[in-house]
Amino acid sequence: MPDLKTDYLFLAIDVGTGSIRSALVNSKGQILAFSQKEHEQIALRHSWSEQRPMDWWNGTKETILDVLSKVEDAADRVVAIGACGQMHGVILIDEDGNLTRNTALLWNDKRTLKNVQEFECKYSAERYFSSTANMPTPAWPAFKLMWIAQNDPTAIQKAASLLMPKDYINFRFTGVRAHDWTEASMSFMMDANTSQWSNDLADLTGVSLELLPDIKDPASVLAGLSEKIARQLGLKSGTPVVVGCGDYPMALLGSGVTKSGMASDVTGTSTIITMLHDNPILDAEISNIKTSTGVWGSFTLLDAGGDAVRWARRAFHENQLSYHQVEEAAAGAEPGSNGLFFLPYLSGERFGNARNSRAQFFGISATHGLQQIHRAILEGIAFSVRHRLGSIQGDKGRPKIMVASGGGAKSDIALKIKASMYDTPYLVPEELECGIVGCAAIMSVATGKHSSIEDAVKFMVRYSKKIEPNPELVDLYNHMMPIYEDIYHNSQAFYDRLDALNFCGKK
DSSP states (O other): OTTTSSOOOEEEEEEEESSEEEEEEEETSOEEEEEEOOOOOOOOSTTEEEEEEOOOOOOHHHHHHHHTTTTTTHHEEEHEEEEEEEEBBEEEEEESOOSEEEEEOOOOOOOTHHHHHHHHHSSOGTTHHHHHSSOOTTTHHHHHHHHHHHHOOHHHHHHHHEEOOOOOHHHHHSOOEEEOOOOHHHOOOOOOTTTTEHHHHHHHHHHHHGGOOOOOTTTSEEEEEEEHHHHTTTTTOOEEEEEOEEEEHHHHHHHOOOOOTTTEEESSSSSSEEEEESSOOOOOTSSSEOOOTSEEEEEEEESSSSHHHHHHHHHHHTOOOHHHHHHHHHHSOOGGGGGEEEOOOOOOOSSOOOTTOOOOEESOTOOOOHHEEOOOOHHHHHHHHHHHHHHHHSSSSSSSEEEEEEEGGGGGHHHHHHHHHOOOOEEEEEEEEHHHHHHHHHHHHHHSSSSSSSHHHHOOOEEEEEEOOOOOHHHHHHHHHHHHHHHHHHHHHHHHHHHHHHHOOOO
């Protein structure tokens, strides 16, 4: 057992959409100090979303200094620095490392929708899908670069390199420009078959390959910390800075989801369900990412999740009940909610043919009360995930294990419903800051403390509980699922008609 006062430390940074988070993690994966600095999200127009990379850098320095002050002899004990970050953000720098745009287009910026639509009209999926393993979407950096080339051409002309958010922080640490394969796999510019930048995709999207730095292994050392930055932070010059990866794949790693056959449920406002495979699963309604271990994660993102619970708390209780009290109400209802179904599409859907879908209750009667309504909402979220689960499984059958993380991992009733809905055991990590733990695991491998990511994860990731499926509930949900799917499909005929009523445009 290491001495917590003398054990070596990993310095982890998470470049989030809402804040920069820095932490000191010991050799066992325990977080000893944590600091957070919020930053502004800029929305100059509807569907636009930008941030200032300099805000990330200033927040990184501030939070690092803060965590170093919280742990005895921390600066002398740090053996590596590693970052993860929000994905798909487009940062352009010139030959001298100066920003050619003061702001970066973020993952949730939708201004590139027209570029995506024009691309889809020009090229059939057969032209690119086997290479990209992903369909076009406004999130991908290739389309953001298209928009910048059309609307801010000087920024492209002056640019020497394209970086992602965590890559920009790494560049400020080391002066070295690089990508990792998790980010590259979702850029619409990497060939999934070779894990290298694609000449063909560059031609299709109009992106210059000269903008794209080398793609590196996330668990490799990028370079040493520069002397200038080391002096500013009080750290040792030359401290290894690892390549790192996107925040989503880093959270997968830090929750222990590393091998083919494993699956992840990250539920916050939305729900991301991921299943790992040796190769991408080519399906137009799912996305694929090359994870930090080199296996592929097939995933679907549903807007249904904590947002539906938040809506119910507001709509039925005017936010006067806590989330725990709402969950207690749901737990008091019988499984199956006495035949009440809830379709949780309060914000439509991101994938599929019914992106303008609506939420609804079906089967409500005089026997139903708030307990059944709250349970139906939790079951409806699980039904909506199960509806997509078959696609991400490919032909591999159901997952062997599902690991929960995010805020949804704190809800026992929701996890019990999901375990039975998918007939899959659920594990809950002891440490829910999974991205930070993932950073520590990668640093441990990059610095030779562990021989493989799997070994590092086995040593650092611990689980607080395991929830097994209830056979009776498995049978119940198996009988309810076809009804849910029929409601879902038969309701689609009304969505366009509802949109035509244009309630939003009426006073």
